[in-house]
Amino acid sequence: MRLVVTDVTKAFGATRVLRGASLTVEEGDLAAVLGPSGCGKTTLLRIVAGFESLDTGSVRIGDREVAALPPERRKVGIVPQEAALFPHLSVARNVGFGLPRGSAERVEECLELVGLEGMGHRMPHQISGGQQQRVALARALAPRPGVVLLDEPFSALDRSLRVSVRDEVRAVLKRAGATAVLVTHDQEEALSMADVVAVMREGRIVQEDAPASVYAEPFDLGVATFVGEAVVLAATSEHGVASCELGSLPQRANGVSGRGRVALRPEQFVLREPGEGTAGLVRRVEFFGHDAAVTVVLDSETVIRARTRGDVPYRPGDRVGIAVEGPVLFFAEEEATR
Numbered sequence: 001m002r003l004v005v006t007d008v009t010k011a012f013g014a015t016r017v018l019r020g021a022s023l024t025v026e027e028g029d030l031a032a033v034l035g036p037s038g039c040g041k042t043t044l045l046r047i048v049a050g051f052e053s054l055d056t057g058s059v060r061i062g063d064r065e066v067a068a069l070p071p072e073r074r075k076v077g078i079v080p081q082e083a084a085l086f087p088h089l090s091v092a093r094n095v096g097f098g099l100p101r102g103s104a105e106r107v108e109e110c111l112e113l114v115g116l117e118g119m120g121h122r123m124p125h126q127i128s129g130g131q132q133q134r135v136a137l138a139r140a141l142a143p144r145p146g147v148v149l150l151d152e153p154f155s156a157l158d159r160s161l162r163v164s165v166r167d168e169v170r171a172v173l174k175r176a177g178a179t180a181v182l183v184t185h186d187q188e189e190a191l192s193m194a195d196v197v198a199v200m201r202e203g204r205i206v207q208e209d210a211p212a213s214v215y216a217e218p219f220d221l222g223v224a225t226f227v228g229e230a231v232v233l234a235a236t237s238e239h240g241v242a243s244c245e246l247g248s249l250p251q252r253a254n255g256v257s258g259r260g261r262v263a264l265r266p267e268q269f270v271l272r273e274p275g276e277g278t279a280g281l282v283r284r285v286e287f288f289g290h291d292a293a294v295t296v297v298l299d300s301e302t303v304i305r306a307r308t309r310g311d312v313p314y315r316p317g318d319r320v321g322i323a324v325e326g327p328v329l330f331f332a333e334e335e336a337t338r
């Protein structure tokens, strides 16, 4: 079902945690709420779930206003941070926990949905961490909720497992046609998994957009630097051209001009022979296999981290030139600190 959160505020004593948070998730979409620690993500999720009351605002699931309803009447499924299975109940009984008696068929269907068919008799300690997380997902989906909420569901898994489990979770949510909200502070997780990314800051959603749009057209400099890496330089802009220490660069069209700052993405930098582009000295080369990151200190002492192909022909101490490819993001001065 469609989820619409409108202008929700919430304070704990004198701490105003939510300051007018609004979020719309279309039916069948997976939205990632992405924000730094303490910005209010978990509080927002708990308010949608009904574990916490809101001060003002509204929460609609489908065509129902649910803000005044208890959690069990909201048709919300929850996948907590750690799978939090009942240790003394079998996998099947964990999945069937919120279902009426005699729902064995639905339990098996949900186990199948998450790829754990035939594992229902096992106890939680007899399956891996990734499988436990899938059981938690099956448990959340079993009562056919209108909305599924996932609170940092991969944070307890180690890195190598996290990537595969998150692909599986996305696939399961899509197969189930679920409308889902995932809370995370991991931008890679948000960008790679979600249909829409909602960037949260200080109790508000400041931008809600497709992952590629949030990255390419961030609402302000804060979003630009939070979602993805960026080198930020002082600049002036006129007629769609931003001038900074790396030269006069075409500006991504946003109609803004004047004094301000440009944000350049690591993949926009191109390393050239000395004499071409802006001169600098290679400080560090980080090799990742498929690509590499090269840190270059310009003669002005500005530090730039460029993403390049893995086969970097440069070593620390080499002199290089830096060129910039593609349009840059420009934010006017008052906007830069918005």
Ligand SMILES: Nc1ncnc2c1ncn2[C@@H]1O[C@H](COP(=O)(O)OP(=O)(O)OP(=O)(O)O)[C@@H](O)[C@H]1O
Residues within 6 Å of the ligand: 012, 015, 017, 035, 036, 037, 038, 039, 040, 041, 042, 043, 044, 185
């Ligand atoms: N029950 C509560 N009583 C008092 N303060 C609370 C309560 N719950 C949350 N807070 C405060 O609200 C703020 C936001 O917390 P919240 O857990 O929503 O943030 P978050 O963005 O989910 O952070 P994290 O990523 O670290 O989990 C924090 O400053 C927290 O201390």
